[in-house]
Amino acid sequence: MKKLLISFAVIGVFSSISYGITREDLEKDPILKGKMLAKRCAWCHDINRDLLAPSFNAIIERYKSLPDNQFKNMVIKAIKDGSKGKWTKWMSKHIRTKLGKPEDMYMPSQKPYYNEKEMKLIADWLLSLKKNKE
Numbered sequence: 461m462k463k464l465l466i467s468f469a470v471i472g473v474f475s476s477i478s479y480g481i482t483r484e485d486l487e488k489d490p491i492l493k494g495k496m497l498a499k500r501c502a503w504c505h506d507i508n509r510d511l512l513a514p515s516f517n518a519i520i521e522r523y524k525s526l527p528d529n530q531f532k533n534m535v536i537k538a539i540k541d542g543s544k545g546k547w548t549k550w551m552s553k554h555i556r557t558k559l560g561k562p563e564d565m566y567m568p569s570q571k572p573y574y575n576e577k578e579m580k581l582i583a584d585w586l587l588s589l590k591k592n593k594e
């Protein structure tokens with residue numbers, strides 16, 4: 461049952477993040493590249509829906525007053541170090557999942573999967589989502 465729930469979550473999330481894109485498109489468009497690199501994040505984060513972790517929009521909302529550079533540093537730090545405890549209270553109100561209790565949920569470091577340049581591209585993509593809301 462647990463496995464089944466996980467695959468439903470993943471299918472749901474991917475539908476909002478993945479697209480048919482050629483290698484050429486990616487070279488021309490760094491923001492698109494960042495978005496593609498963020499596919500791994502979609503195991504837990506959706507853009508709009510709070511599934512297993514706060515949606516990227518919820519994160520943008522919380523940090524909307526941060527200047528661009530600090531916002532990007534916050535994202536890069538989360539990718540490198542992971543994150544624990546900052547969203548527990550928020551998640552207990554917004555996240556409904558049978559996979560675990562909000563107080564047990566945290567973000568493991570994603571450092572093994574990305575180099576510095578890739579982390580920056582992901583941060584740039586998230587910053588572009590933030591800018592679209594301003």
Ligand code: HEC
Binds near residue numbers: 544
């Ligand atoms: C295994 C699930 C999981 C994956 C994969 C994941 N995250 Fe997270 N993320 C979380 C959870 C849970 C939180 C809330 C943690 C907390 O309470 O501090 C979080 C929090 C965050 C935050 C907020 C940090 C803060 O300081 O408030 C950012 C930014 C973030 N994630 C970005 C990403 C990006 C970018 C990726 C992909 C490179 C990613 N996450 C992959 C689960 C995940």
